[in-house]
Amino acid sequence: MRTAHLHYGMVMAGDDGAWELSCRQKKLRVGTEGESVFEVNHDFMKFWVQVYAIPVDYMSKETAIYIGNMLGVVAEVENQKVDGVLRRSFLRIRVGINITKALPTRFWLAREKSSNLWVYFQYERLPKCYCYNCGIIRHEKKSCKNPTTMAVWDPTKPRYSAGLGVSQVRSITSMGAGSSRQRRWKEQVVEETSRGQQSMGKRSEKRQDTEESMIRNE
Template sequence: MEALTQNWSRLTLSDREGPGCNLTNEDCSLEFSIIAKFLTKRVLNIDAIAKTFNPLWRSCNGFKIQNYGDHIILFTFDNKRYDKEVPVGEINFDNASFWVQLHGIPPQYLTLEAALKISNMIGEVFQPKEFKEVDGGNFLWLKVKLDLSLPLCRGHLISLENGKQIWVSFKYQRLPNLCYWCGRLTHDDKDCEIWIDSKGTLKPEDRKFDSSLRLWPSS
């Protein structure tokens, strides 16, 4: 049924199947929602999800949870979160935003301009209003939208005006999964095709990514 619904434009429709039913705002639900995709291949436990998010959101009237399959969950509230006019199947889960720290930048380049130029190489940067929003003391940080289909960027080789090259390393706040084999956030080590295809022959030293990319709570 789902495949048929998605491919309706290819069908020859009868008079009864064609246009003629119009939905208006009066037909809409008065509830509001968050639509989320969990980046894991493991079976979701709806009760555990509810227990986890209930104390975090502290919604006055609580919330409802619906499982849409493919690890997509709809949370429904009595105040606005997500525009339910958009079909769940059309929502893009290929991007996510994270705070990223940039380490190893020489002191004279600890500027907003440098932060924006370097971070734009990772993804779409959320423009800060002033320098103090990116100043971490001996590092810079910005909020960046990342493409989840790509491996996480460990850092960048930066060329300075004097011809010298330096390595600027990145640390990411509140990463969910992080596969140390391929660097993607959509699964962990045990679910990675690289690990599965190796049939257990890979060793820890074969990993190209490690926990240094993560920002721990004390960071």
């Protein structure tokens, strides 16, 4: 199994206002034994986080859990594969995140045999009260006393910009993987494949070898 070293790059951005939420402070209360972090600490909020630019070799549940633990407390990991086939171009993790701290939006992925790259996050239903100055959810830019933080990758640009917040996507399990429509689609694919194989069987050996070579090159 290939390994990668994941390094935090505290690179943050703003949101597109995908979801309204009051910016009023909530008090932290002390819980009793047996309560989860989500039941006890009102400074934690659960988000579905989309993780982009992950190489295909690392698109796995194990990678998602590893990244989720960097962000906060992992609540759920979506299985992006159906019948061994990837259904998304990104990982999707539900994580309990401490919203009193700035939201990370990227981390540095150092690979052993390939060039290093940035992997970045997008948060589903991110509240509008996300501060473009300090990256914290609980207040807006107009009430923030901190100076504008500049980007790590370009000190001439603000670190926070629109695009961190996105609309919620449908779960893979609700996409109708076992629906009658999908079954009909699979049957059609099998039928077309069978017809294609029969047609190819009637061609000359030379013509068949040429076409197979073209397919491999594509």
